[in-house]
Amino acid sequence: MARLPIAESWVVVTGASSGLGRAAALCLAGSYKAKPILVGRRMDxxxxxxSEIELRFGxxxxxxxxDQSTEEGRSRIAAKIEELDATxxxxxxxxxSVGRFDAxxxxxxxxxxxxxxxxxxDLLARIVSIFKLRRSExxxxxxSSLGAETSLPYQAVYGASKAYMNTLIQALSIELRGTSVSVGAFLPGGIDTAMAAQSDLRWGRMGLMDVDxxxxxxVEALLRRRYMTVPGLGNRVAYLASRTLPRSLIGRAASFPYRRPQ
Structure with missing residues (x-):
């Protein structure tokens, strides 16, 4: 599929105040000259x-x-997407959430x-409805997360929420065939972010993927409109293993990087 042209176009990025969202916004502006709509809970x-995007890239x-969890927040995001004609x-x-499920x-x-x-x-439904009215692609x-495919002991509810996301995106990618809207899921493993620092990993930052x-x-997956992307060779091997080996074995292996809570 041809790369989506986004130079001088508006691209909404949720979770932009930190971690992967922040790094993606910088990548969009610095490498592709796209104008990011920065969405997050922390205004400062x-x-x-x-200011950094303006100073570094003009x-x-x-x-x-x-806040994505509130109806007011989602309405505000959708209104800005419509106002700026984001593509x-x-x-x-x-x-x-980290730790034993019952703790x-x-x-x-x-x-x-x-x-x-x-x-x-709800936010995804709003964006799909807006984008379906666009004549352009x-x-x-x-x-999402690789843990959605392997299960995540000690982050069980988080992993389950991402499994839901993957299933939803896969179904939508079929429903939206023939329209101007493409949807995809991005499944990283551990990333060197503040969220990973919450996870009480045995080896700290070792083995985590660089956030940039x-x-x-x-961003490349977004522009190529790929329906599922697993970045990094090690993550792709783990994904393939999750497709072929017994689920119980994969789950035990996925628990190994965590310090077992007392």
């Missing part, structure tokens, strides 16, 4: 990123302080599901 970080951007969306907003507060799971499942689903990439390299792969 979004404004800092906006590219305009817009800031939207919004692509990279959806990186998400929460995690976490149920309110943490509520917040995670409201953001990663309910909020994501459009693209949506959802940042991962973001460049994600």
């Amino acid at each position: 970080r979004l404004l800092d990123l906006q 590219i305009a951007s817009e800031v939207v302080s919004a 692509a969306a990279l959806l990186a907003a998400g929460l995690t 976490n507060n149920i309110s943490d799971y509520h917040s995670l599901i409201e953001t990663n499942v309910l909020g994501f689903t 459009t693209a949506i990439l959802a940042i 390299r991962c973001a460049a792969s994600a």
